[in-house]
Amino acid sequence: MKSISQLLFFLLLSLPLVAQDQVFVETESFQNKGGWVIDQQSFVVIGSSYMMAHGMGRPVKDATTTVSFPKKGKYQLWIRTKDWAPFPKGPGKFQVIVDNQPVKMVFGESGSDEWKWYNGGEVDIKSDQVNLALHDLTGFNGRCDAILFTNAPKFTPPNKLDELNAFRNKLLNLTGTTANAGQFDLVVVGGGIAGTCAALSAARMGLKVALIQDRPLLGGNNSSEVRVHLRGETDQNHYPKLGRIVREMDNGDPGNGNPNGNEYGDARKIAIVKAERNIKLFLNTHVYKAEKDKDKVTAVVGRDIATNKETRFEGTYFADCTGDGTLGDLIGADYRFGRESKAETGESLAAEKSDNFTLGTSNLWASLERDTVSSFPDVPWALPFSDEYHIDEARSDWQWETGFGNYNTITDAEKIRDHNLRAIYGNWSYLKKNKSEKYAKRELAWVAYIGGKRESRRLLGDHILTQMDIQEGKQYPDGTVTATWTIDLHFPDPKNSKYFEGQEFFAGTKHIKVAPYTIPYRCLYSKNISNLFMAGRNISTTHVAFGSTRVMRTCGMMGEVVGFAAYMAKKYNTTPRGVYQEHLPEFMAIIKDEPTASSKP
Known part of the structure; x- marks a missing residue:
């Protein structure tokens, strides 16, 4: 039954769009990225790059572009996005602005961490050339993959990867243009x-x-x-x-x-x-x-x-x-x-049983001393830290690492990076609020959004x-x-495991010369x-x-x-x-x- 439905989808996709107009915009192709960045690390999972508002807690400048429309009129707006930290609602809120008018729906706070299309309501296109903007509201890694305008009645864009890729390639005219x-x-x-x-x-x-x-x-x-x-x-x-x-x-x-x-x-x-x-x-x-x-x-x-x-x-x-x-x-x-x-290799340092454990991925970060006192937003969606456990550092080193078999370093690359961000922002929020004598004038100067894989x-x-x-x-x-180099195999830091069992983000090692x-x-x-x-x-x-x-x-x-x-x-x-x-x-x-x-x- 599944194969029949997929076949029907592809057959419909191959037909000319009679009396239908669809405008598909990949956000990474925006002419002016503003303060947004392109993230391609999960291409193998979602079939595309996407744009992300990586502001370290400060809203970034709008990303803007101009889009041509085949004709004026009413269009249904669809936005492909996710809530990357839905606990219960995440930090990545953003707006889509069409010809200087924000659409009513705020995106990135749905409570779902799955990439999917969200209905942004009806918009009235009054010109052949339309200005689009992505407006970040938080600076905490809101993300948007694609924007679709359609006047096809009762049409919902596909979410399954094979169907989505075919849909994307068709509307971007990628087939046969290599x-x-x-x-x-x-x-x-x-x-x-x-x-x-x-x-x-x-x-x-x-x-x-x-x-x-x-x-x-x-x-x-x-x-x-x-x-x-x-x-x-x-x-x-x-x-x-x-x-x-x-x-x-x-x-x-x-x-x-x-x-x-x-x-x-x-x-x-x-x-x-x-x-x-x-x-x-x-x-x-x-x-x-x-x-x-x-x-x-x-x-x-x-x-x-x-x-x-x-x-x-x-x-x-x-x-x-x-x-x-x-x-x-x-x-x-x-x-x-x-x-x-x-048993397989004869190595004394090998595991007793084979498994999918791998060394993890790091997202490094650094802060700098400034002239004035600064604050940091509340981060209820981040990992929680306390007087009992926090990491008293102004700059990271290699130990900030997530993976260890809890995640697949390829297919879960986005989740790993996001877990690292939740750790970084949660710990930094704690330091700013509870160790002001040391961190009041320090500000996050840089946080990697590209994961350093091992x-x-x-x-x-x-x-x-x-x-x-x-x-x-x-x-x-x-x-x-x-x-x-030594035989340098990382493992979760025992103290980190005690407080974040199964969610470790801090590593230890034993160097064997x-x-x-x-x-x-x-x-x-x-x-x-x-x-x-x-x-x-x-x-x-x-x-x-x-x-x-x-x-x-x-x-x-x-x-x-x-x-x-x-x-x-x-x-x-x-x-x-x-x-x-x-x-x-x-x-x-x-x-x-x-x-x-x-x-x-």
Whole structure:
């Protein structure tokens, strides 16, 4: 019965809109964003980016745009939104303004935390060009995905994801309009430290490279949007050539959550990439579709997170540097998620039973001392703090972390971020009201709305790095990246668990020191997708070994190795596996920077 109803929906959708006019507006395409920000982190869940009023408790400036209408008259207004913290009604209230007239309904306080369409009532369109505005009322992360005007009688827009995507694509005219970016030797998906280093490495070896990043900045967790400092060493390498590109990306050590975003070197990272003639950089492009021929990736399709325009990228080789293993998942690469058991891996630090526990996601924050006393709004929807338990800090560090198996770090990314915000705002409200001698003149200066993820999918390669590989310092013939970080596995802080059991947002760890060890090249390509490399936190490791490999300088060196391997693969028209099986001595000579390996195709 369900399939029949879906078929009828799609058939109706494909018919011309006779005597009906529908105007569909994606809010992220607003011409003037005002103080609103684009959030694309949950694209895989809701099929779109959306706009959010991230004002840290201060209402943000209106987002505005102009919309063309096919004809004047009465239209039903629909708004796609949610109440992100419905306890019982949340903080994200906003208004929609049509030609300077606010509609009667206030959105974002429905009491439901599900994304859905809300009926905003009838509006009278009196002009061919109409001004729209999103007017924030609280500064506490109100959000709006899309706006629909329709004169179709008794029409309700769809909420089910497959139906919504078809509806969205139809009205945005996305079907069959994909632009072609061209053919590349290497398509790198993900512009964090690992992906950026992979693109630079390959380009400098003479390959034609596309670097695709779903945000406006490069650097991932090391960008000013997330503000995590780089860790791992580049100067303890067995092969000193590795780490040179990482050092170009390195902007010193501004620490975690520095309120001065300039300390993270956003502009410099982009300038380094744009200086490479062999790289085409595509920012704000979320890859959501992949094409395959047998066991090979042939192309990927990305959607601009602001304009929704789509671009197709063809490639000989691809590198998944997304952290989440997004491309690997789209194309059917084998992967693991969560912890393996001791029986499965033989690791002493492994869990007794396998499960979906992963390290969590952080949203860092910072306050600054001001000249005058300031207040902070009441936050009854936030997590509650007390004299008995609060966190007496003026700036966060890595410990502010949510996940730990209570949430899926991919499908629950929005919930995780929102839980972190409820913790941050709740604790800050307590400090402002109860510790005025220390915090009266302090003001929240910055709160990350982009989550800094640690763990999700780990794509499987021909070798899976283990705790024993690390602690025994095993030397494999294809050992490349030298890693130095401890086995650093996070868990909920016991005191935090006592007061917020099942809702932990604060982490602890026990650092297990390791001697410098090498990561085999076989961890950097897929075991079942023949032209797919990977670099970053999604490489082929166990959960335990991942605790050491995941830091960004180490991940950046993985990217450098992938660039060299892609060069070798192209030179001999072989696969990533073929580089290992047939050309390892020459490949390792490049890693070692031996003069005999300096020629290029």
